Amino acid sequence: MTRILTRAGLILLAALIGAYILLPILIILPMSVSESAFLTFPPQGFTWQWFEELKLDPTWLEAATASLRVAALSAILSVVLGTLAALALVRGRFPFRGPVLMVLLAPLIVPYVIIGLAVYIAFLEIGLTETTLGFVLVHTCLGVPYVMINVCAGLVAVDRRLEMASMNLGAGPVSTFFRITLPAILPNMLAGALFAFITSWDEVVVAIFMSGPTLTTLPVKMWAGIRVQIDPTLAAISSLALLVIVGCFLIIGLGRLVQRLLARRSVSSDSTGV
Amino acid sequence: MPKNPNLQEPRTGASIEVDRIRKVYGPATILNDVSLDIRAGEFLTLLGASGSGKSTLLNIVAGFIKSDGGDVRVDGHSITSVPAHKRGLGMVFQHYALFPHMSVYDNVAYGLRRHGFPKSEIPGMVAEALEMVEMGHLGKRRPAELSGGQQQRVALARAVVFRPRVLLMDEPLGALDKMLREQLQLEIRRLHKDMGITFVFVTHDQEEALTMSDRIALLERGDIVQLGTPEELYDAPSCRYAAEFIGISNIFAGKREGDLFTDPSNQAVHKVAGGAADGTVLMVRPERLRVAAGQTTPATHENALPAVVSDCVYLGSDRTVHVRTASGDELVARTEVPRADDGIRPGVAVTLTWNVEDGRVLPEEARR
DSSP states (O other), rough: HHHHHHHHHHHHHHHHHHHHHHHHHHHHHHHHOSSSSSSSOOOOOOOOOOHHHHHOOHHHHHHHHHHHHHHHHHHHHHHHHHHHHHHHHHHHHSOHHHHHHHHHHHHHSOOHHHHHHHHHHHHHHHHTTTTHHHHHHHHHHHHHHHHHHHHHHHHHHHHHHHHHHHHHHHHHHHIIIIIIIIHHHHHHHHHHHHHHHHHHOOOOHHHHHHSSSSSHHHHHHHHHHHHHOOOOOHHHHHHHHHHHHHHHHHHHHHHHHHEEEEEEEETTTTEEEE | OOSSSGGGOOOOOOOEEEEEEEEETTTTEEEEEEEEEEOOEEEEEEEOOOTSSSHHHHHHHHTOOOOOOEEEEEEEEOOOSOOGGSSSEEETTBOOOTTTTEEEEEEHHHHHHHHTOGGGGGGHHHHHHHTTHHHHHHHTSGGGGGGGHHHHHHHHHHTTTTOSSEEEEEEETSSSSHHHHHHHHHHHHHHHHHHHOOOEEEOOOHHHHHHHSSSSEEEEEEEEEEHHHHHOOOHHSHHHHHHHHHSSSEEEOOEEEETTEGGGGTTTTOOOOSTTTTEEEEEEGGOOEEEESSSOOOOOOOOEEEEEEEEEEEEEEEEEEEEEEEEOOOOEEEEEEEOOOOOOOOTTTEEEEEEEGGGGEEEESSOO
């Protein structure tokens, strides 16, 4: 009896916390289809009008594609650099390991506004503000720690004997990494990439410093928009931005499901062996 | 033809010379200038307690650990500077180390592909290797779907499929239960006979070492204390440590003068023959001791020692009698179970006797 009560209590608590986290985000969805010309809650009526209006203003699409491009590129770059950093930290032997780790983790600790200001001053000199390259460089810096933390955790769990077995069977260090180590840490790399993508996708502080008429990311344009227009177009664009993130998680979730189903099939279809 | 010359015909066992190999971790000496000649085609076991350096030595031969001095030669060619993936030695790892994301087939084919065997030959060679360990029907499985014994067989197949001239095994049976272990011990011996290559086997289990090996190298804290056949190690241990590590032994400490061994704690003088002239330890194996109730006078070729039975353990085929001498030494005798009751039970005073040649005088430390 007490066990059932404890369980019910825990479920209730989890539901409350879930609602606390999700509700403010979910409120945006009904607001984006409200007929009211202002951002109001509760919504009145139903219309796709605000989504239609997004189509009329090409700057929204430009900002969204810029954001997607920056987020995707910096996620890819973060995975490569973060994985290499994790390999060095977990497997390598070199002096100043502690300080190196601190520097790599610094973007998580240093306030974004300081990073933004510093990068703005530096990039202004060399003409990298308002460029995709500039954005990608900064956002990669912010994404690397997430990849590194994830991949470090994965690497520590990899059985060194697997790599030794691979070498013993004639595979060199590079071949062993791609055939044995990489498959083992791939889930960690993907998780890190997702974090890096999302970090870039909704990063607004540094992006404000970097943005301008030539290149503006979606969060910056939204932030600017809320100050001049208060109609539900913003709610509509927010819904779409949210959709991108939900989509990312869905793709990863589906990937895992497919993987599990395939693994199960390989068992049941086993009959003749070699 | 594979690139590595070690994997080309003729496929006979290779000899391995371990020459003054040294390994130090900080202040600890793991291997103290160990030298060992492993003959082509033999089954050699590196036996020792944990921390004896046996696994370190195997890993140095395999190329996973760099030695701090000395040389390893395979068939006379130094491999010290050859990286692990170019040594062409087969290896079975502790806990098997099968690749979890590959099928059994791909695990076994891995070495063939990396060593550059022709594509057309691979399926046949994999099938043959799996057949050899009776795993031919499970090629499509993942390692996680196999039992411990099956994983061990796959690991064996994977290690020998590319026909190495040496197979290294690092405690391969450690994780299996007793029945399965004994079965696989026999299978590994059969594999050794069939393939004719050199096996180097690492274990801490002295019974396993006695069962399987042509020769055993017993290691203690970085030194080989004895190298010999199982019979030599059991019957003529080189020192007290060897006597105590292999089998069960009754040990008397004392001093030898000519053919007499003075045992101060039991106030006894035992006759001895052979063994170390300046030895300080007299060893008698339990199965060499005879136990009789009451007082008996020893024959001229026998030694005798009075004791009191503390415990009798019935083992089916025979029994062990645990006794305590007047000075408190605990000894154990292993005898056949008598047809009629011989009156030996806890608390009974008995006389232990043994033939003079069954007592062996040993030095405390092995000569190095």
